[in-house]
Amino acid sequence: MGVKFKDIVNPESIKFDDLKGKIVALDAANVIYQFLSSIRQADGTPLMDHNGKVTSHFSGILYRTTSLIEKGIKPFYVFDGKSSVLKKGTQIKRSEFRKESHEKWKIALDEGRIEDARKYAVRSSRMSTEVVEGSKILLELMGIPYIQAKGEGEAQASYMVDKGDAWCVGSQDYDCILFGATRTVKNLTITGGRANLELILLKNVLEKLKINRYQLVDLAILVGTDFNDGINGIGAKKGLNLIKKYDDVYKVLDHLNVELEVDPQRLRDIFLKHEFISDYELKWGNPDRDGVIEFLAGDHDFSEDRVVTAIDKLYKLRKIDNSQSSLEKWF
DNA sequence: CTGCGAAA
DNA sequence: TTTCGCAGG
Numbered sequence: 475m476g477v478k479f480k481d482i483v484n485p486e487s488i489k490f491d492d493l494k495g496k497i498v499a500l501d502a503a504n505v506i507y508q509f510l511s512s513i514r515q516a517d518g519t520p521l522m523d524h525n526g527k528v529t530s531h532f533s534g535i536l537y538r539t540t541s542l543i544e545k546g547i548k549p550f551y552v553f554d555g556k557s558s559v560l561k562k563g564t565q566i567k568r569s570e571f572r573k574e575s576h577e578k579w580k581i582a583l584d585e586g587r588i589e590d591a592r593k594y595a596v597r598s599s600r601m602s603t604e605v606v607e608g609s610k611i612l613l614e615l616m617g618i619p620y621i622q623a624k625g626e627g628e629a630q631a632s633y634m635v636d637k638g639d640a641w642c643v644g645s646q647d648y649d650c651i652l653f654g655a656t657r658t659v660k661n662l663t664i665t666g667g668r669a670n671l672e673l674i675l676l677k678n679v680l681e682k683l684k685i686n687r688y689q690l691v692d693l694a695i696l697v698g699t700d701f702n703d704g705i706n707g708i709g710a711k712k713g714l715n716l717i718k719k720y721d722d723v724y725k726v727l728d729h730l731n732v733e734l735e736v737d738p739q740r741l742r743d744i745f746l747k748h749e750f751i752s753d754y755e756l757k758w759g760n761p762d763r764d765g766v767i768e769f770l771a772g773d774h775d776f777s778e779d780r781v782v783t784a785i786d787k788l789y790k791l792r793k794i795d796n797s798q799s800s801l802e803k804w805f
Numbered sequence: 806c807t808g809c810g811a812a813a
Numbered sequence: 814t815t816t817c818g819c820a821g822g
Contacts, residue, residue, distance in 0.1 A: 537808075
């Protein structure tokens with residue numbers, strides 16, 4: 475989801491090595507949603523424990539976070555707080571889409587159409603409160619910090635990058651650049667062999683498009699965001715030309731003689747005047763080895779061997795300097 | 806998505 | 814040793 479800027483941004487290809495020693499603010503909603511979508515069986519059934527509770531996200535968090543740390547990257551997660559009332563429309567649409575997809579999934583399963591089943595199952599992925607709370611428990615046990623944002627997690631993460639407390643935001647969405655993230659890295663999820671990491675520098679985007687950040691936000695408003703529908707028939711490219719020609723969203727709307735359902739100023743405020751917390755502390759603590767094993771293997775039916783292998787990777791690094799109470803020395 | 810054993 | 818395919822929970 476998010477703003478559709480794919481056609482106008484100019485990502486730079488980078489490698490994991492370029493992120494060595496860097497602090498990365500992971501957009502928790504985005505990352506966990508990817509786990510819920512992709513960590514499934516062929517027919518779309520997610521991983522579940524004996525109580526029928528979904529555990530796909532635990533698998534993702536355990537292996538991905540561990541692998542990032544092995545690469546010398548310091549990740550932390552940023553969770554969404556309360557979202558703007560303007561997001562309601564998007565949320566309702568998504569909820570309906572998930573519901574429809576869930577029904578199509580069941581039908582496809584009944585009819586034995588496995589590929590369709592998986593497709594619809596992925597679309598029915600939902601990040602429940604339970605998923606969020608479970609994720610926080612696991613992160614805490616792993617000694618990985620997380621921040622609870624007041625509003626949009628992307629906004630908080632972007633603020634932290636802008637401030638210099640994180641080097642980049644890790645997200646698949648382009649919304650971060652609207653929130654002012656100077657650096658966004660896409661595809662941080664695929665930690666496999668030939669990863670296709672993309673670095674999006676806000677500065678480069680603005681230079682290439684020859685507009686300023688306020689105009690970039692206005693452009694997003696024209697194209698459509700999670701908080702408004704945008705104008706029919708206006709995509710990133712047409713919108714860009716209009717913003718360049720008429721300067722701002724109000725003048726473009728005047729010229730086209732159309733109105734948005736929301737005052738653009740309210741939308742601008744979401745991206746430019748968002749709330750954030752600044753009294754956070756990023757501390758990579760000691761992984762609670764037994765705690766992780768008990769939580770994943772004991773409570774959620776993970777293979778103990780696999781959990782031990784993963785958590786020992788974290789643990790092994792800590793043993794290099796036992797006197798250190800945090801993971802700071804690791805990097 | 807990632808890990809792991811089987812096959813190449 | 815590297816790649817592949819499927820299970821994981």
